[in-house]
Amino acid sequence: MSDLGDWFRSIPFITRYWFASSIAVPxxxxxGLISPAYLFLWPDAFIYRFxxxxxxxxxxxxxxxxxxxxxxxxxxxxLYQYSSRLETGAFDGRPADYMFxxxxxWICIVITGxxxxxxxxxIPLIMSVLYVWAxxxxxxxxxxxxxxxxxxxxxxxxxxxxNYIIGGSIINELIGNLVGHxxxxxxxxxxxxxxxxxxxxxxxxxxxxxxxxxxxxxxFGIPPASVRRAAExxxxxxxHNWGQGFRLVSFLLLEFSRxxxxxxxxxxQAFSLGDFSEACRFSxxxxxxxxxxxxxxxxxxxxxxxxxxxxxxxKLATW
Numbered sequence: 001m002s003d004l005g006d007w008f009r010s011i012p013f014i015t016r017y018w019f020a021s022s023i024a025v026p027x028x029x030x031x032g033l034i035s036p037a038y039l040f041l042w043p044d045a046f047i048y049r050f051x052x053x054x055x056x057x058x059x060x061x062x063x064x065x066x067x068x069x070x071x072x073x074x075x076x077x078x079l080y081q082y083s084s085r086l087e088t089g090a091f092d093g094r095p096a097d098y099m100f101x102x103x104x105x106w107i108c109i110v111i112t113g114x115x116x117x118x119x120x121x122x123i124p125l126i127m128s129v130l131y132v133w134a135x136x137x138x139x140x141x142x143x144x145x146x147x148x149x150x151x152x153x154x155x156x157x158x159x160x161x162x163n164y165i166i167g168g169s170i171i172n173e174l175i176g177n178l179v180g181h182x183x184x185x186x187x188x189x190x191x192x193x194x195x196x197x198x199x200x201x202x203x204x205x206x207x208x209x210x211x212x213x214x215x216x217x218x219x220f221g222i223p224p225a226s227v228r229r230a231a232e233x234x235x236x237x238x239x240h241n242w243g244q245g246f247r248l249v250s251f252l253l254l255e256f257s258r259x260x261x262x263x264x265x266x267x268x269q270a271f272s273l274g275d276f277s278e279a280c281r282f283s284x285x286x287x288x289x290x291x292x293x294x295x296x297x298x299x300x301x302x303x304x305x306x307x308x309x310x311x312x313x314x315k316l317a318t319w
Contacts, residue, residue, distance in 0.1 A: 011080070012087040014098055019080050022122060025060035026072070036063060040119040041110070055110045059121045071166055075126050078159070082130045090136045093213040096206035101132065101183060104200065108179045118172070123163070127176025128183070131156045135184045156180070 011019060029036040038051070041058035045051045062072045091098035105128040109121050118124070138153035150158070160173040183200070190196040 012084050014095060014102070015080065015083040015087050018083060018102075019076070021060040022062070022076060022079060025057060026062045026064050029061055030064055036061070041113050041121060042119065043114045043117060046114070055106075055113075055121070058113070058119065059106060059109075059125055062120060062122050071163065074163075074166070075123055078130055079126045082133045083126075086129060086133045086136070089133070095210040096212065097202050099210055100200075100202040100206055101187075102129070104183055105129070105179050108182060109175065112175055112179070116171075116175075118175070120172070123172035124176035124179065127156060127159070127173050128180035130159065131177045131180025132184050135180075136188075 008016065008020075025039065028034050029039055039054075039057040039061040041054050042051075046054045062068070062075075064072050087095075087098050091101070102125070106121075106125055109124045109128065112118065112124075113121055134152045134155045138151060140152040141149055142152045142155055143149050144155070144158060145162075148158075156173075156177045160170050160177065163173050164170045187198075187200045191198040
């Protein structure tokens with residue numbers, strides 16, 4: 001039992017409670033402690049009878065039986081495996097951002113479920129997380145059943161086909177993939193690759209509830225190592241006229257405010273006044289105080305060549 005307890009405590013914090021709830025709620029329904037009729041998402045009961053717990057219980061409940069037990073165990077494994085990887089990988093040290101991703105995906109799935117009369121939401125939410133992980137690790141080679149190997153970006157669609165074979169439906173998996181793609185596009189693809197505005201920002205109350213455990217993030221928003229070394233050798237200060245580069249700095253500010261525990265409104269005001277040193281003062285991360293060379297390089301490069309933030313960042317990485 002101690003080994004089982006140690007294993008359970010080793011699961012990342014958010015994944016641990018999600019995983020435990022996905023076992024406890026089906027068990028409660030299976031034992032008849034609560035009638036499963038109260039655990040499904042029924043639009044009429046939710047909207048007209050104000051049974052507001054249904055979107056939550058429908059996320060954790062799955063009717064386990066002779067014909068569904070294997071499908072349940074497979075998706076429980078996917079939950080543990082890919083939520084753990086995502087929480088300790090791209091979102092390592094940023095529980096608030098990971099919780100925001102889950103809340104965004106969950107709200108989208110609940111709305112879709114009410115519109116399409118989907119009574120169970122466990123599989124769509126798991127697939128949405130798996131899709132985000134696959135996109136963030138799209139070039140990684142993964143192994144599947146019977147020794148098949150392919151890039152991670154294809155994994156959600158392989159699992160969709162696999163679940164269709166063993167479960168007979170692809171609606172849940174398809175909705176999960178689409179919701180995961182929506183989050184990935186709005187959070188990463190559109191602002192980083194296409195130079196658009198950032199529509200998704202983690203609310204400050206989540207940072208207060210789940211503060212960042214350390215600065216930085218695995219893979220996003222961090223300057224290249226060569227640029228960081230150049231920035232550390234650079235000494236400077238004073239005020240700067242950011243001018244047309246404010247759009248770029250605003251984008252980088254959104255990235256840093258997502259990755260660090262920042263007072264975003266105060267930093268925004270300081271950047272708008274062109275005072276980089278004052279903006280740095282509001283940061284709890286010691287690295288940002290040494291980042292002026294990096295920001296200035298991005299600023300001037302974007303002004304000279306009309307590059308997006310990500311393009312300028314890639315250009316600097318080759319210098």
